[in-house]
Amino acid sequence: MNIPTDPTNPSGGRTRRLASLLLAVALAAAACGSSGDTDDAGFDPDAAGDVAETTSADVDEATDAESDFVAAERGEAMDEVMEEAEEAMEESASEAPLVEESGDADGFFVEPEPEPEPDNIIVESAGIRPFVDTDRDPISTFALDVDTASYSLARNVVAAGGQPDPAGIRVEEFVNAFDYDYPSPDDGLLMVAEGGPSPLDPSRVLLSIGVSAEDVAAEDRPDANLTFVIDTSGSMREDDRMGMVRSALTELVENLDRDDRVAIVTFAGGAEIRLEPTRVADIDDILGVIDELEPGGSTNLSEGLDLGYALADDMFDDDEINRVIVASDGVANAGLTDPDRLVSRIRDDADRGVKLLTVGVGLGDFNDVLLETLADDGDGFYAYVNTEREARELFRDDLVGTLLTVAVDGKIQVEFDDEHVAAYRLIGFENRAVLDDDFRDDDVDAGELGAGHQVTALYELELRDAVDGRDRLGTAALRWEDPDDGDVVETRLELTGSMLVQDWRDTSSDHRLAATVAMFAEILRDSPHAESITLDQVAVEVEALLDERDDRALADLLDMVDRLR
Numbered sequence: 001m002n003i004p005t006d007p008t009n010p011s012g013g014r015t016r017r018l019a020s021l022l023l024a025v026a027l028a029a030a031a032c033g034s035s036g037d038t039d040d041a042g043f044d045p046d047a048a049g050d051v052a053e054t055t056s057a058d059v060d061e062a063t064d065a066e067s068d069f070v071a072a073e074r075g076e077a078m079d080e081v082m083e084e085a086e087e088a089m090e091e092s093a094s095e096a097p098l099v100e101e102s103g104d105a106d107g108f109f110v111e112p113e114p115e116p117e118p119d120n121i122i123v124e125s126a127g128i129r130p131f132v133d134t135d136r137d138p139i140s141t142f143a144l145d146v147d148t149a150s151y152s153l154a155r156n157v158v159a160a161g162g163q164p165d166p167a168g169i170r171v172e173e174f175v176n177a178f179d180y181d182y183p184s185p186d187d188g189l190l191m192v193a194e195g196g197p198s199p200l201d202p203s204r205v206l207l208s209i210g211v212s213a214e215d216v217a218a219e220d221r222p223d224a225n226l227t228f229v230i231d232t233s234g235s236m237r238e239d240d241r242m243g244m245v246r247s248a249l250t251e252l253v254e255n256l257d258r259d260d261r262v263a264i265v266t267f268a269g270g271a272e273i274r275l276e277p278t279r280v281a282d283i284d285d286i287l288g289v290i291d292e293l294e295p296g297g298s299t300n301l302s303e304g305l306d307l308g309y310a311l312a313d314d315m316f317d318d319d320e321i322n323r324v325i326v327a328s329d330g331v332a333n334a335g336l337t338d339p340d341r342l343v344s345r346i347r348d349d350a351d352r353g354v355k356l357l358t359v360g361v362g363l364g365d366f367n368d369v370l371l372e373t374l375a376d377d378g379d380g381f382y383a384y385v386n387t388e389r390e391a392r393e394l395f396r397d398d399l400v401g402t403l404l405t406v407a408v409d410g411k412i413q414v415e416f417d418d419e420h421v422a423a424y425r426l427i428g429f430e431n432r433a434v435l436d437d438d439f440r441d442d443d444v445d446a447g448e449l450g451a452g453h454q455v456t457a458l459y460e461l462e463l464r465d466a467v468d469g470r471d472r473l474g475t476a477a478l479r480w481e482d483p484d485d486g487d488v489v490e491t492r493l494e495l496t497g498s499m500l501v502q503d504w505r506d507t508s509s510d511h512r513l514a515a516t517v518a519m520f521a522e523i524l525r526d527s528p529h530a531e532s533i534t535l536d537q538v539a540v541e542v543e544a545l546l547d548e549r550d551d552r553a554l555a556d557l558l559d560m561v562d563r564l565r
């Protein structure tokens with residue numbers, strides 16, 4: 001399994017900025033809840049390179065990665081963030097660097113080196129995981145995540161001639177942005193796994209675990225009640241963000257069923273109902289309101305959400321799909337006087353079936369932190385668009401196809417066999433950590449999956465010795481709640497040596513796609529685990545995948561890599 005890599009790292013670090021009181025409030029809410037030589041093989045099996053890795057002494061310091069991180073977030077983070085919020089109120093328009101927390105006193109997360117941030121895009125790093133010694137902690141637990149915004153935002157920053165902020169790179173959202181040929185279950189969720197040589201280190205194995213949700217035909221889904229909460233503030237005038245939203249809403253409405261209902265709330269300095277609940281059969285009335293949406297004024301997101309949820313309550317039907325969909329750049333500058341009440345309202349409504357989806361729009365002034373936090377609290381997902389094509393695809397294909405939730409509070413727990421696995425590292429999911437003891441606590445919030453959704457997790461493993469097909473690597477458990485009857489389902493998958501192959505090229509294109517995208521994200525976020533991989537090698541792998549898969553998303557990825565090279 002030899003795939004050594006070149007030790008060049010082309011990506012530079014950047015730091016975030018504390019742009020306003022809103023960022024501090026959003027963080028408080030979150031606390032609650034370069035070239036190298038390659039051949040045609042891509043990750044060159046003959047190239048020698050140094051690999052940055054955690055020593056065994058470092059590994060001994062990390063006992064329960066997810067537990068340490070969750071405890072830190074639920075503890076000191078709230079007090080520190082609220083102090084920053086008060087300072088931000090006094091300083092008003094001034095800018096100050098945001099001090100990052102390491103996650104725990106033992107340095108569980110490795111923070112990227114900071115550099116000045118040129119863009120007013122508010123992001124927050126969750127750190128980077130080190131290897132964990134299985135002798136000390138063989139269990140890894142995390143919540144499923146179907147967000148894709150981090151990848152879309154980075155792609156648009158690159159297209160605009162910029163360099164993505166490492167703090168805003170969430171590996172799992174890069175991987176989620178691509179489609180995989182996983183088998184679709186007849187009901188609920190299905191888990192598959194495979195592995196092969198790690199592109200990062202010839203002595204390690206890369207294991208991929210794929211989760212797919214059942215597909216539900218459009219004619220078989222219940223009627224939907226959709227409340228749109230649309231940002232019509234002055235900042236939505238920039239780059240014709242409002243034009244993108246109008247185009248996307250039109251696309252969505254034209255693909256809904258006649259018996260679905262739509263309501264529209266807009267917010268700027270205040271909030272107002274622009275469209276009372278209306279059946280799609282009266283599509284001309286709905287499109288007329290959409291055509292009249294115009295930006296202007298400040299941004300009172302809290303009032304918009306309050307009014308939107310009140311309208312969603314009026315439409316609520318326990319036997320139907322109930323969604324609040326926010327489209328905004330997240331740059332709120334009015335309201336939010338009681339963030340705890342706002343988050344509590346979103347959480348309570350999510351628990352009874354009103355899910356929140358957030359759609360980020362535009363570059364420049366943009367609050368990634370707030371929109372991700374709201375979607376997480378609202379049991380929905382967070383996506384980002386910056387072109388009319390992206391907006392149409394999201395609203396036509398992704399939203400319509402995944403409106404129906406098929407799994408609630410989805411979690412994965414992997415217990416590695418310390419006889420064969422010496423250490424492991426989950427790549428990404430840093431802000432989706434779950435306490436190991438909470439895996440079977442069904443009151444703990446986790447991830448929701450809609451019909452047709454897919455999630456891929458990647459683990460890098462250090463094996464003690466060579467393994468054969470009968471050797472046990474561990475067990476992966478997948479747990480979720482059926483939203484129809486409330487029953488909790490848990491399935492298990494034994495991880496064995498038979499799932500591993502000796503040669504990178506013998507792994508499936510799904511595995512190589514997920515691994516290549518993850519390696520790209522690792523480079524962009526300045527991961528110390530990716531110091532021996534280059535953008536040139538990533539480009540070769542993407543080109544090879546394009547020969548196997550007719551996928552426009554892969555062509556976009558190659559363009560992104562080429563621009564950064």
